[in-house]
Structure formats: structure tokens, C-alpha cells
Amino acid sequence: MAEVAVVSDRWGYRSQNREDGRYRLPGVLAQALLINRSPRLEDLTTEAFARLQAHPATGTRYASGFYALQKVMADLGHCRAPVRPGFNHAPVLAGVPEPWSTCLQRWHDTSTLTTAVRNNIRTNMAKTGRWLAAEHPDAVDPAHWTRSTCANWVAAVDKMAVGDYVQRVDHLHGRLGDPIAPRTKSHILMGTRTFLRDLQEWEWIPRRFDTNRALAVPRTVAALISTDPRVIADEIWAKLLWAGLNLQAPDLPGTSAGSYYPLELIRALALTWLFSGLRSDEISRLRVGCVRWQHEGQPIDGASREVLAEQAVCLLDIPVNKTSTAFTKPVDPIVGQAVEAWQALRPTQPERLDAKTNERVDLLFSVRAHPVAKNYINRTLIPALCEKAGVPTSDVRGNITSHRARSTIASQLYNAKEPMTLFELQAWLGHRSPTSTQHYAKITPNTLTRAYTEAGYFSRNLRTIEVLVDRDAVASGAAAGGEPWQHYDLGHGYCTYSFFEQCQHRMACARCDFYTPKDSTQAQLLEAKANLQRMLISIPLTDDERAAVDDGQVALDALLDRLSEVPTPADPSPRDLNRPTASALLPIVEVRQGTRCRNPSSQIPQNRHRHRPVLALPARLRDGNTP
Structure with missing residues (x-):
């Protein structure tokens, strides 16, 4: 028992009663030695553990204990390491006819795809076999499949419901009978294409059709599938960050002995999930020593990092993933501090085989000689953080999962005050x-709102101009007789044309008979009236007028040339009026959206001209000469 305790202590096994310092494994070891009829550890071979698992005296109570004990015996060199229960285990297929099941199992044993992908395709192809037995018994042999069989299978998948042709339905609960999702339809057809294509390529069956064409996803289904990472709302994400930064032991689920994992491990795991933007697979495969520190491009040690706490840069080494090779990216220093705090307390662990790279590595998040499960974040950590933060575990876009943190962090980095470029974000995400x-x-x-506002779409297409209404002319009835009563302020003069908004010369006035210069006696008398009403109206701009406003003198001259032969409201064209070719631009003091307001003349100072558009000022007016 002392020999077993040395290994279990090194790996981090502890007793449920932490005060007495004893271990749980001696009880399991005593049971194993008694059933094996030998007091020697070397007699606990691989075959002996197989007999122990099948012995009626063990039951499920000792299953996890025997698994841990066999790991210790394997470390001592007495047996082979155990296979995790349920790991790499494909269930026996039920209801699948021959020879479909034989070809499917042979494909499963031959394919070089990953275990998870092979198991997924095997499950979907078992559905296909059950469908064949019910609908097309003449095609249970893959060699008998035709294009007609493919068309029937595509139609069946499109109409398939949850629970159809499955082996067990006890886990489906309320979803039984609902239509399957478009992405599920795509996965089933993808598995069918892969299975039949491989059988054709390996010459196990004759090639009768093109699998890519005959088993393509229907366009109506493909149109419903899109990549749409689900971002968590900023206010919910901020609360989750607070919960992760203040995580304590009482916040974690566990037994009377506490949480299964040490608190330091869970803190490092939580902060890595909240700040690094990694996939759950990448987090679970981080290695010991993955954190490095730099200052101005130079590596620094622990002592220097304390001096340069604010200037130090934390770099995180990411292992090979599904889209890129191993790379390094900067993360918040709080991640590095939490990881190093766990590394300082982490028990010595045996190296594990990385299934993606097939190399033995020292995994960071590992305890009791086993890595933290990839689904621990979704099943345990996120619900604990949501409970501490006081937020639900789901929102309108679905459950809060580990991958939604990656989407949220990427979105915030892209929308920051000093945002990352697309290529910088690509490198950071890997x-x-x-x-x-x-x-x-x-x-x-x-x-998007800030960008739209700064673009000035409304103000670009509309300009505000001041209008003077002669209320005396309206009240006396002179306006009905044709006397001007509405005067549009052009900055250098007034236009009395009633349909000013339709005049093509409004932004480049040709000084026709409707024009009144401001330095004339008539304009001075108008502004001296006591019963004068001032209003603001918005006029729409054409492309040429907008270019004259935005682009300056060159565009204005081009506008003047284009209008040189266009008749004015008084009939003569600008060329007939001897309009000068040179003109100047008046600056816009202020542009405001076209809200209508009324200001009595007694409250407005005379000669107050605001909110004016950019207008052309003829040379004769700039020289002070009246027409």
C-alpha cells in the first residue's frame, strides 16, 4: 500500500477526509488483492484487471477505483495502461442488415479519419442501413446502389425527423418527432458521400455514379446553413468576466470534500477561457510552460517581470489545431499569472499522448494522471460562472458555450476604439x-451607428437654407397679386422664385430677374421690416451640386459650365446674362438637419446668416458692384 501511495501522492490523489491524510486507493487495492488471491502487486496484470472488472463482487462501485489503480500499476510496470471507459468505443449496431453492416464496420476499421469523425459517420450510416431494410431491401448491399437509390435517400433525409431510424430514443425527450436541422441533413449526406466514395475508390464496389453529384445537399437545404458565430451580449460578458476574476471555492460544485479539481486549476482554466479566445480542444491541450514573458521583444525572467509588471507582455504558445500549426499570441497578463500559479502547485503527471500530433506531452490542465475533460467547461465551469454572475446559462441565441467566448472576444477586438485589422485578428485567432x-x-x-452618423448621409444629400417670409405682403393680399413674399437667403443675396427647390441654378445662382443683392436698397428694406418671419428649410442636392459642396472649386466650375445654357426661371440663360466664369466658394458655418423652426424677427439680430450652403459668389459682387 505504501508503494501505491507514493505514486498516487505524486499524481495528486487525496482522501475524501483530508484531515487524516489517508488515501482512497488502499481500499480498492485490498479488494483487488483479495479477488486476485495474491498479496503481490506484480500479480495485478492486465488479464487480472480484466477479471476484476467482470467479477460480481466489484460492481459499479469500484469501477473508477480500478481504473485509477490500473494506471498506478501501469506506471509501476506491472500491466498496460487502462482504456478510459467509453473512449474510442463504438457501440454495437442493432437493426442494420447484412451486408451493409459488414461493409460499414470494414470501412470504420480501414478509414484514416479521426476517431470522432469515423464514429459519427458510422452512426449516420447505421441509420441508412435501417432505412434500406425498411424501404429498399434490394439495396442493402452497397454494390447495388444506383442514382435512383441516391435520389430516394436524399429525399428521405430531407423529410427525416428526430428519432427516425436511430438505435435508441430515450435521450431525445421532447425533441422526438421534430424535423432535423438543415446542418444535420448536410452531415448525414456528407457521411453517405464519404462512405460510398471510399468504397468506390478502394474498389470494394463498382463505380456506378458520382457521389458528389448524386448525393449533393439540396440547394434549399444549403441556403439555410451559414457560419454564424454567436456573440454574447456585452453586459452579460462583463458579468462573466467579473465572476471569473472573483471565483472562489464555494462557487464550484462538488461533494463534502470539495471540488474534484483544485481551485487553482479551475481559476487558470476559467481565465484562459475568458481572455485567450481559444477553442475548448486547444485549452485542454495546452502544455506545461506554454506561458512566456517579454519586454520590448526580449525575454524576461520572474524577477524582472515583477519590476516590469505593467510593461511585460504575456505570450501564450498554442498547440497544433484544426486550422493552423502551432503559433504564439499575446494574451492579458492575468492569464499568465493564473497559469503560473497553477503550475507551481501542479502535481507531477505522467506524459499523455496527444491524439492530434501523436506525441507524448506534459499537459497543463491535468491532475490525478488524467487531463481535464474538454466538456468540463460547458458542463461545469460555465454554469458555475453564470450562477455567480447572476445571469442565465442561455440567451436568445442559445446556450452559452465555450466557443461563444471566442466569438465574443474576436468581435470586441474588431470593434475596439483602436481595433485590430482583419489580418491581425486572423493571426490572433489562428x-x-x-x-x-x-x-x-x-x-x-x-x-455601425457611429460610422453611419460620421458618414453624414442625411446632411450630404440635404442642405439647410434660411427663408424670409414677408408676413405684411401675405396679410395685405399683395402676395396674391404677384408681389414677392418668400425670399431664399443665398448668403450674397435673396432669391424670390417661389419654386426655388426646382430651380437648376439654386446652388450656382445665375442672377436672373428673381435675384436681389443684399447690398441693394430693396434687400435692406426687406430686412428692416418688423413683421418678418425667419424659417429654415432643407433642400435636396443633386450629384453635381453635392460634388460642388464637397469637392470645391473645380467641381463648382464644372457645374457652372454645365448650366451655362440652361434657362433660368426668368427665361434667359446664364450666358445671356453675361454671367462671369470665375466664382468663389463661401464656407459653411454650420450644417443642421432639416428641422423647421420659427423665430420672430424681434428676437433675431439683423444680418444674421447661419446654416448657409456653399454658394458661388460672382466677381461683380465680390468687387462691390451692384447689377
Whole structure:
């Protein structure tokens, strides 16, 4: 028992009663030695553990204990390491006819795809076999499949419901009978294409059709599938960050002995999820020593880092993932501090085989000789953080999962005050192509609103101009007789044309008979009237007028040339009026949206001209000469 305790202590096994310092494994070890009829550890071989698992005296109570004990015996060299229960285990297929099941199992044993992908395709192809037994018994042999069989299968998948042709339905609960999702339809057809294509390529069956064409996803289904990372709302994400930064032992689920994992491990795991933007697979495969520190491009040690706490840069080494090779990216220093705090307390662990790279590595998040499960973040950590933060575990876009943190962090980095570029964000996320990054670079409504406001769409197409209404002329009836009563302020003069908004010369006045210069006696008498009403109206601009306003003198001259032969409201064209070719631009003091207001003349100073558009000032007016 002392020999077993040395290994279990090194790996981090502890007793439920932490005060007495004893371990749980001696009880399991005593049971194993008694059933094996030998007091020697070397007699606990691989075959002996197989007998122990099948012995009626063990039951499920000792299953996890025997698993841990066999790991210790394997470390001591007495047996082989155990296979995790349920790991790499494909269930027996039920209801699948022959020879479909034989070909499917042979494909499963031959394919070089990953275990998870092979198991997924095997499950979907078992559905296909059950469908064949019910609908097309003549095609249960893959060699008998034709294009007609493919068309029937595509139609069946399109109409398939949850629970159809499955092996067990006890886990489906309320979803039984609902239509399957478009992405599920695509996965089933993808598995069918892969299975039959491989059988054709390996010459196990004759080639009768093109699998890519005969088993393509229907366009109506493909149109419903899109990559749409789900961003968490800023207010909910801020609360989750607070919960992760203040995580304590009482916040974690566990037994009377406490949480299964040490608090330091869970803190490092939580902060890595909240700040690094990694996939759950990448987090679970981080290695010991993945954190490095730099200052101005130079590596620094622990002592220097204390001096340069604010200037130090934390770099995180990311292992090989599904889209890129191993790379390094900067993260918040709080992640590095939490990881190093866990590394200081982490028990010595045996090296584990990385299934993606097939190399033995020292995994960071590992305790009791086993890595933290990839689904621990979704099943345990996120619900604990949501409970502490006082937020629900789901929102309108679905459950809060580990991958939604990646989407949220990427969106915030893209919409920051000093945002990352698309290619910088691509490198930080570890994407192979910027096309993938575009799905994560979501523009928030606030950023879109600010950009739309700064673009000035409304003010670009409308300009505010001041109008003087001669109320005396209206009240006396002179306006009905044709006397001008409405005067549009052009800055250098007034236009009395009633349909000013329709005049093509409004932004480049040709000084026709409707024009009144401000330095004339008539204009001075108008402004001296006591019963004068001032109003603001907005006029729409054409492309040429907008270019004259925005682009300056060159565009204005081009506008003047284009209008040189256009008749004015008084009939003569600008060329007939001997309009000068040179003109100047008046600056806009202020542009405001076209809200209508009324200001009595007694409260407005005379000669107050605001909110004016950019207008052309003829040379004769600039020289002080009246027409």
C-alpha cells in the first residue's frame, strides 16, 4: 500500500477526509488483492484487471477505483495502461442488415479519419442501413446502389425527423418527432458521400455514379446553413468576466470534500477561457510552460517581470489545431499569472499522448494522471460562472458555450476604439484564411451607428437654407397679386422664385430677374421690416451640386459650365446674362438637419446668416458692384 501511495501522492490523489491524510486507493487495492488471491502487486496484470472488472463482487462501485489503480500499476510496470471507459468505443449496431453492416464496420476499421469523425459517420450510416431494410431491401448491399437509390435517400433525409431510424430514443425527450436541422441533413449526406466514395475508390464496389453529384445537399437545404458565430451580449460578458476574476471555492460544485479539481486549476482554466479566445480542444491541450514573458521583444525572467509588471507582455504558445500549426499570441497578463500559479502547485503527471500530433506531452490542465475533460467547461465551469454572475446559462441565441467566448472576444477586438485589422485578428485567432475570420469579425450596432452618423448621409444629400417670409405682403393680399413674399437667403443675396427647390441654378445662382443683392436698397428694406418671419428649410442636392459642396472649386466650375445654357426661371440663360466664369466658394458655418423652426424677427439680430450652403459668389459682387 505504501508503494501505491507514493505514486498516487505524486499524481495528486487525496482522501475524501483530508484531515487524516489517508488515501482512497488502499481500499480498492485490498479488494483487488483479495479477488486476485495474491498479496503481490506484480500479480495485478492486465488479464487480472480484466477479471476484476467482470467479477460480481466489484460492481459499479469500484469501477473508477480500478481504473485509477490500473494506471498506478501501469506506471509501476506491472500491466498496460487502462482504456478510459467509453473512449474510442463504438457501440454495437442493432437493426442494420447484412451486408451493409459488414461493409460499414470494414470501412470504420480501414478509414484514416479521426476517431470522432469515423464514429459519427458510422452512426449516420447505421441509420441508412435501417432505412434500406425498411424501404429498399434490394439495396442493402452497397454494390447495388444506383442514382435512383441516391435520389430516394436524399429525399428521405430531407423529410427525416428526430428519432427516425436511430438505435435508441430515450435521450431525445421532447425533441422526438421534430424535423432535423438543415446542418444535420448536410452531415448525414456528407457521411453517405464519404462512405460510398471510399468504397468506390478502394474498389470494394463498382463505380456506378458520382457521389458528389448524386448525393449533393439540396440547394434549399444549403441556403439555410451559414457560419454564424454567436456573440454574447456585452453586459452579460462583463458579468462573466467579473465572476471569473472573483471565483472562489464555494462557487464550484462538488461533494463534502470539495471540488474534484483544485481551485487553482479551475481559476487558470476559467481565465484562459475568458481572455485567450481559444477553442475548448486547444485549452485542454495546452502544455506545461506554454506561458512566456517579454519586454520590448526580449525575454524576461520572474524577477524582472515583477519590476516590469505593467510593461511585460504575456505570450501564450498554442498547440497544433484544426486550422493552423502551432503559433504564439499575446494574451492579458492575468492569464499568465493564473497559469503560473497553477503550475507551481501542479502535481507531477505522467506524459499523455496527444491524439492530434501523436506525441507524448506534459499537459497543463491535468491532475490525478488524467487531463481535464474538454466538456468540463460547458458542463461545469460555465454554469458555475453564470450562477455567480447572476445571469442565465442561455440567451436568445442559445446556450452559452465555450466557443461563444471566442466569438465574443474576436468581435470586441474588431470593434475596439483602436481595433485590430482583419489580418491581425486572423493571426490572433489562428485561422488559415481571412474568410474564416470574417465570420467572427462582427460589427456591433454601436460601431455601425457611429460610422453611419460620421458618414453624414442625411446632411450630404440635404442642405439647410434660411427663408424670409414677408408676413405684411401675405396679410395685405399683395402676395396674391404677384408681389414677392418668400425670399431664399443665398448668403450674397435673396432669391424670390417661389419654386426655388426646382430651380437648376439654386446652388450656382445665375442672377436672373428673381435675384436681389443684399447690398441693394430693396434687400435692406426687406430686412428692416418688423413683421418678418425667419424659417429654415432643407433642400435636396443633386450629384453635381453635392460634388460642388464637397469637392470645391473645380467641381463648382464644372457645374457652372454645365448650366451655362440652361434657362433660368426668368427665361434667359446664364450666358445671356453675361454671367462671369470665375466664382468663389463661401464656407459653411454650420450644417443642421432639416428641422423647421420659427423665430420672430424681434428676437433675431439683423444680418444674421447661419446654416448657409456653399454658394458661388460672382466677381461683380465680390468687387462691390451692384447689377
